[in-house]
């Protein structure tokens with residue numbers, strides 16, 4: 001397997017509490033991976049570490065073919081390296097239109113001067129319309145993002161994630177607040193995206209995870225408890241004990 | 247094209263042009279005398295305050311950086327132009343008498359004579375090093391831009407790089423302007439301590455021009471600067487740059503995860519805004535006639551935030567509306583324009599009570615009209631304009647659910 005991201009031996013302590021404990025994790029160039037685990041298992045913290053929001057106390061995070069270390073890079077730099085992130089609660093820019101949100105996320109030069117002189121090219125706007133169609137918000141382009149429903153905001157954030165064209169997508173609980181239909185749509189989208197890039201999905205909804213039909217990593221108390229197919233991990237007695245059996 | 251996309255720009259520029267024309271026609275210089283020269287100067291100064299209000303709105307209303315130190319930049323701009331005004335005027339007075347002597351004076355002698363004139367009041371007679379370029383108008387004009395710009399750049403770099411935000415940043419900016427004011431109060435600062443720079447209304451080489459005309463020139467200059475500042479700010483806050491800074495205001499971390507260098511953007515806006523403030527100050531103080539360190543007192547910058555809040559932050563014309571109305575009304579009250587009122591034997595002297603009113607007004611606006619005066623204008627026009635670059639700030643009902651979700 002051609003590894004895109006390799007996390008090894010990472011630990012992080014918050015005020016004496018070990019949120020991440022000697023965690024190792026790897027994902028390939030085009031792979032879909034589900035991460036599950038009880039509340040407080042460290043799933044979000046794991047994403048914080050990969051995206052540079054949290055600095056690990058020890059361990060390495062290596063990225064890409066060159067194995068570049070991410071632990072010293074700024075959040076913005078890591079994002080430009082090609083790691084996109086969707087937060088647990090939808091964070092879109094409520095005060096701005098759906099279109100503005102997408103344009104801001106489009107993969108373009110990020111500095112202040114290019115932004116000042118940026119003009120919306122036809123290619124960019126085609127891409128925005130294409131993304132809007134993909135996330136079912138084509139009719140809402142001119143609306144303020146704050147006016148969208150909860151599920152639509154989740155969608156918009158996924159659209160912004162896609163607009164960045166990252167090589168790795170970290171998606172934290174995408175299905176929260178979505179209707180059954182929307183969940184189905186999300187599953188299909190994530191599976192489609194994972195054909196060309198790496199996608200890590202954190203989700204509590206086991207039906208959703210099952211539909212993703214991919215390798216599953218179970219986190220518990222900051223480290224990997226089990227890894228394998230959904231059937232493999234759901235049969236694991238320890239997984240049943242700490243997570244499923246409750 | 248640009249005008250069509252920003253209808254408020256056309257309205258603003260037309261009103262400003264009308265205002266300038268009106269002041270011109272009614273001015274003492276034109277002979278009607280409906281407006282006294284001193285009131286013309288106040289109107290010109292008000293235009294400069296509108297310009298710094300735009301600068302404030304850029305950093306606070308759009309980028310979410312509540313700077314409470316913008317009068318430091320304003321004052322520095324004033325000091326930089328004041329140095330040339332004083333130096334050159336003194337030179338024009340001193341030189342003829344020196345030239346009348348048998349031996350022509352050396353450059354050093356001329357400089358010493360100027361220094362003795364300017365610094366006699368603080369008991370010094372040597373020209374401080376910071377006055378090196380005071381004899382050159384282009385150099386001092388460049389410093390009007392460079393000094394506030396560099397201060398903002400260094401301060402901003404230190405503050406933003408360590409991710410100081412919110413109240414802590416506001417306190418830091420207060421400390422900055424306080425430290426600068428205290429420094430300038432010292433005679434050793436080389437800027438005449440608490441005497442400040444004075445006689446700035448006398449423009450060198452224009453001694454045969456009446457103050458009536460000079461006041462009018464400054465109204466024109468200030469109106470032009472305000473117009474340019476307004477257009478520039480409109481351009482900056484529209485488009486993608488505007489999107490990014492409003493994003494930073496609402497959710498800084500999210501912008502970072504999109505790959506934008508947030509600190510660089512903040513530094514850019516902060517520095518640009520400081521430069522605008524410096525230019526506003528350089529136009530203001532020749533009209534005020536005097537600048538001293540008290541102008542940089544922390545409370546001055548707090549007033550600026552109050553003006554912008556009352557006018558309606560996050561929209562440029564709101565900031566202008568706030569600065570113009572509050573500063574003019576406050577001028578009227580504190581200048582004794584309002585007759586004292588006696589209620590139950592207690593006399594309300596507006597000169598001092600006005601401050602209380604202003605404070606109360608600020609509290610009321612913050613609580614009941616977060617959009618400020620500009621919200622009233624909205625009501626009058628019954629306008630809902632969702633996608634404008636100068637749309638109102640804040641979250642709406644849909645986001646309440648997210649807040650619950652987050653718990």
Ligand SMILES: Nc1ncnc2c1ncn2[C@@H]1O[C@H](COP(=O)(O)OP(=O)(O)OP(=O)(O)O)[C@@H](O)[C@H]1O
Nearest residue numbers: 014015019037038039040041042043044045046088
């Ligand atoms: N910045 C922080 N400071 C202190 N403790 C933290 C911090 N971030 C996370 N933690 C703690 O680390 C633990 C792991 O949290 P994390 O958010 O990663 O869990 P999670 O697996 O995402 O849980 P959930 O399913 O509820 O989202 C929790 O006990 C949390 O309180």
Ligand SMILES: [Mg+2]
Nearest residue numbers: 043044045088
């Ligand atoms: Mg979480």
